[in-house]
Amino acid sequence: MSEMKGIHQPMFSNLCLMKTRVFILFSFCLALLAISPGVVGAEEAPAGAVAAAAAEAAKPEINSGDTAWLITASALVLFMTLPGLALFYGGLVRAKNVLSVLMQCLGIASVITVLWVVYGYSLAFNGDGMLKDTVNLHSFIGGLGTAFLKGITLESVSGTIPEAVFVMFQMTFAIITPALIVGAFAERMKYSAMMLFIVIWFTFSYLPVCHMAWAGDLKDTFGLFGAWGVLDFAGGTVVHINAGIAGLVACIMVGRRLGHGSEQMRPHSVVLTVVGAAMLWIGWFGFNAGSALAANATAGMAMLVTQIATGAAAATWLFIEWIFRGKPTAVGAATGAVAGLVAITPASGTAGPMGALLIGFASTVCCYIAATSIKAKFKYDDSLDVFGVHGVGGIVGAVLTGLCAAEFMGGAGLAEGVTVGGQIFTQIKSVIVTVVWSAVVAAVALFIADKVVGLRVTEEVETLGLDVTEHGEEGYHSA
Numbered sequence: 463m464s465e466m467k468g469i470h471q472p473m474f475s476n477l478c479l480m481k482t483r484v485f486i487l488f489s490f491c492l493a494l495l496a497i498s499p500g501v502v503g504a505e506e507a508p509a510g511a512v513a514a515a516a517a518e519a520a521k522p523e524i525n526s527g528d529t530a531w532l533i534t535a536s537a538l539v540l541f542m543t544l545p546g547l548a549l550f551y552g553g554l555v556r557a558k559n560v561l562s563v564l565m566q567c568l569g570i571a572s573v574i575t576v577l578w579v580v581y582g583y584s585l586a587f588n589g590d591g592m593l594k595d596t597v598n599l600h601s602f603i604g605g606l607g608t609a610f611l612k613g614i615t616l617e618s619v620s621g622t623i624p625e626a627v628f629v630m631f632q633m634t635f636a637i638i639t640p641a642l643i644v645g646a647f648a649e650r651m652k653y654s655a656m657m658l659f660i661v662i663w664f665t666f667s668y669l670p671v672c673h674m675a676w677a678g679d680l681k682d683t684f685g686l687f688g689a690w691g692v693l694d695f696a697g698g699t700v701v702h703i704n705a706g707i708a709g710l711v712a713c714i715m716v717g718r719r720l721g722h723g724s725e726q727m728r729p730h731s732v733v734l735t736v737v738g739a740a741m742l743w744i745g746w747f748g749f750n751a752g753s754a755l756a757a758n759a760t761a762g763m764a765m766l767v768t769q770i771a772t773g774a775a776a777a778t779w780l781f782i783e784w785i786f787r788g789k790p791t792a793v794g795a796a797t798g799a800v801a802g803l804v805a806i807t808p809a810s811g812t813a814g815p816m817g818a819l820l821i822g823f824a825s826t827v828c829c830y831i832a833a834t835s836i837k838a839k840f841k842y843d844d845s846l847d848v849f850g851v852h853g854v855g856g857i858v859g860a861v862l863t864g865l866c867a868a869e870f871m872g873g874a875g876l877a878e879g880v881t882v883g884g885q886i887f888t889q890i891k892s893v894i895v896t897v898v899w900s901a902v903v904a905a906v907a908l909f910i911a912d913k914v915v916g917l918r919v920t921e922e923v924e925t926l927g928l929d930v931t932e933h934g935e936e937g938y939h940s941a
């Protein structure tokens with residue numbers, strides 16, 4: 463018995479050892495199964511985190527510096543109209559009509575704001591229907607997908623700024639452009655006719671030309687001008703040629719002021735005009751440098767060349783008057799400054815300092831001739847030289863943009879494979895389209911306004927002045 467016990471004892475020990483090992487292995491497997499979901503989750507978590515991070519990175523990111531600059535630029539451009547342009551024009555008219563000009567600018571700013579929200583922004587910038595390498599209806603005008611600013615929320619982004627800021631910035635351009643036109647028919651057009659004309663012209667001329675120049679994603683889809691490769695950084699065609707041509711048509715169709723050519727019609731306040739011009743000069747930095755849509759090197763250069771061109775233009779006009787008329791005038795220097803501001807606008811994002819000097823000098827020479835000799839020869843009454851400064855200055859600037867953008871002129875450079883001659887030809891095409899488009903729309907709009915309410919005030923009203931007769935107020939009260 464004792465022998466049997468001795469025989470089975472090793473076997474029993476081996477069996478216990480095996481059970482122990484099996485138990486340990488089983489426990490290990492259970493533990494592994496218990497923690498396996500966590501292990502899998504741990505492996506999946508990084509993948510999920512990467513996907514989430516990628517999705518977050520794909521969202522357009524708002525840059526606080528760019529946003530702050532564009533908010534400031536928007537305020538500066540609105541400041542150009544109210545009070546800059548209002549005072550500049552107001553000082554140039556006779557005292558009995560100063561309020562009428564201020565009211566025209568104020569009324570336009572108010573009405574265009576509403577129209578911009580209702581349909582203006584959408585028709586100008588909505589890209590629905592635009593196709594790559596295809597010219598169709600939407601190469602000329604946008605759709606109504608963003609009418610009433612539909613879909614524009616706190617989350618909407620345009621480039622690196624909130625879309626709401628972009629909407630506001632572009633609204634200020636839409637406001638000042640038709641306001642520029644009123645200087646062409648100052649002192650004689652009915653307020654009701656002016657407002658009807660502006661609404662029609664804004665809808666059928668400003669919005670399409672704006673869309674042609676600036677709409678699309680600017681990578682695969684473009685408006686007509688963008689597809690051609692036109693360089694218009696801040697509105698040579700959209701704003702100045704567009705408004706200048708409309709002004710020329712308007713002053714011809716409305717007719718000359720009573721006494722034009724036989725009576726002196728001096729500015730009633732040169733002080734207001736110079737103050738207004740100074741406001742325009744300062745505000746124009748928002749106009750041009752703001753068009754970079756970012757606080758970057760392009761904005762910085764746009765600001766510099768704007769100052770250079772404006773200084774060169776004002777100095778040129780000053781010396782022209784000094785040489786040919788014996789005295790430099792404040793009105794002349796102010797007008798020259800505005801001519802330089804107008805001409806550098808399309809080139810402000812592509813020209814360098816030397817190009818800015820050329821544009822400032824050339825624009826003043828051309829604008830001076832247009833505002834004096836040409837206007838006198840053809841006897842049209844462009845009261846405050848809207849065509850002479852904005853139309854002619856805009857054309858000179860738009861064409862010279864093709865030259866001054868070239869690297870040998872110190873510019874940003876032309877697109878690959880594009881020659882200076884080719885770019886100038888492209889610029890001229892955009893000028894021709896804008897001239898014809900604006901002229902036709904302006905003529906039709908004025909015709910409609912004439913038939914609906916009549917364009918012009920009576921001779922008695924014009925003699926008394928538009929302030930009292932049209933608005934029941936006077937700019938200045940005598941004691």
